[in-house]
Amino acid sequence: xxxxxxxxxxxxxGTTLPVAFVHKVLFPYACTALPALIRxxxxxxxxxxxxxxxxxxxxDMDPLDRLMAWMDEDAKIGPLxxxxxxxxxxxxxxxxxxxxxxxxxxxxxxDWKKAGLTLAVYSSGSAPAQRLIYGHxxxxxxxxxxxAFLDLEMGGKKEADSYRRILTNMRWTATDVLFVSDVVxxxxxxxxxxxxxxxxxxxEDGTVAGDRHPVAHTMADVARQFGLPIPTDAxxx
Numbered sequence: 564x565x566x567x568x569x570x571x572x573x574x575x576x577g578t579t580l581p582v583a584f585v586h587k588v589l590f591p592y593a594c595t596a597l598p599a600l601i602r603x604x605x606x607x608x609x610x611x612x613x614x615x616x617x618x619x620x621x622x623d624m625d626p627l628d629r630l631m632a633w634m635d636e637d638a639k640i641g642p643l644x645x646x647x648x649x650x651x652x653x654x655x656x657x658x659x660x661x662x663x664x665x666x667x668x669x670x671x672x673x674d675w676k677k678a679g680l681t682l683a684v685y686s687s688g689s690a691p692a693q694r695l696i697y698g699h700x701x702x703x704x705x706x707x708x709x710x711a712f713l714d715l716e717m718g719g720k721k722e723a724d725s726y727r728r729i730l731t732n733m734r735w736t737a738t739d740v741l742f743v744s745d746v747v748x749x750x751x752x753x754x755x756x757x758x759x760x761x762x763x764x765x766x767e768d769g770t771v772a773g774d775r776h777p778v779a780h781t782m783a784d785v786a787r788q789f790g791l792p793i794p795t796d797a798x799x800x
Contacts, residue, residue, distance in 0.1 A: 567790035567791065568680075568738075568739055568740060568759050568789060569679075569739045570680070570682075570683065570739050570740040570741065571675060571680055571683070571740075571741050571743065571791075572683050572685050572713075572740055572741065572742045573683070573684050573685070573743050574684075574685065574686060574743060574744035574746070574749065575684060575688065575696065576686070576688075576745075577745035577746070577765060577768050578743055578744055578745050578763040579664055580662060580664055580665065580668075580696065581663070581665065581765070581767055582765075582768045583767075584662065584663060586637075588660065589647075589651060589660070590634060590637075592651065592660060593634065593646075593650045593651060596650040596653065596654070597630060597631070597634075597647075598627060600646065600649060600650050600653075601614065601626070601627055601646070604649070609649070610649065612642075613641075613643075613645045613646050614626050614642070616642040617629055617630055617642045617643075620640070620642070630646065634647070639687040639720075641715060644692065644714070645689055647689075648688070648689045648691045648692035648695070651695050652691070652695055655698070661701055662696045662697070662699055663700070664700055665765065665767075665782075667783060667796075669705060670782075670795060670796050671782035671783070671785075672705060672708045674794050675786075675791060675792060676708045678792045680791070681710050681735075682708055682709045682710060683709055683710050683713060683733070684711070684712045684713060685713040685720065685729065685742070686714060686720075688714065690712040690713065690714045693712040694706055694712055697709065711733060717729050720744075720746070720749045721746075723752045723753075723755035723756045725752065726742070726752055726755075726756035726758060727756045730756065730757075737756060737757030738759065740758045740759065741758065741759040741760070741785075741789055742760050742761075743760075743762075743763055743779070743785060745764065747773040747775065747776065750773075751775065754776070760777070761776060761777045761778070761779050761785050761788065762776045762777070762778050762779070763779055763785075764778050764780055777789075782794060
């Protein structure tokens with residue numbers, strides 16, 4: 564067992580939330596909602612800014628066409644993420660969207676928070692979109708459990724400097740932070756920055772385990788490997 568962390572930094576897709584929810588629920592919803600959002604809310608500063616940024620990045624293509632193409636590519640582009648977040652906000656507010664996290668996640672988050680651990684999120688989805696996911700789950704509003712929602716403003720998730728920036732901004736010590744993600748390249752970057760790392764390998768998502776980081780299949784596995792409180796519903800398998 565490695566040293567026990569005091570900060571748990573979590574990826575979302577493939578780690579706490581099934582990939583299928585993102586690609587089969589969130590993306591199709593945004594794809595359907597985006598044209599109307601751009602048409603009906605074009606005068607709003609945030610929408611106008613995202614459209615202008617899209618024009619700057621792709622001047623030879625209609626902004627909506629470019630945004631839809633980026634969505635098909637699952638591109639990690641700022642204006643797309645901002646507009647997706649706005650579309651999802653409408654969906655969550657209407658009740659059309661409810662996040663169905665992996666069943667082991669809510670109990671682990673609550674138990675770790677109760678034990679005094681600091682919980683935070685680092686995802687390519689915008690911070691507002693992250694709050695929407697955790698604020699509208701089948702287990703209720705989980706946002707009070709988290710101390711920070713970090714997004715691409717910190718930099719790309721496969722770049723070590725992004726994790727160094729997080730450490731500086733949050734005033735965390737690298738060896739106190741455990742980053743949990745399903746993506747090996749992200750874990751490599753976090754490890755280079757000095758963080759502890761664990762790869763979440765969810766059988767439901769077909770994640771392929773690497774050999775450079777500890778591997779877990781549930782949050783209880785993470786707890787056992789890193790000396791964290793074992794979630795109460797997994798204490799006696």
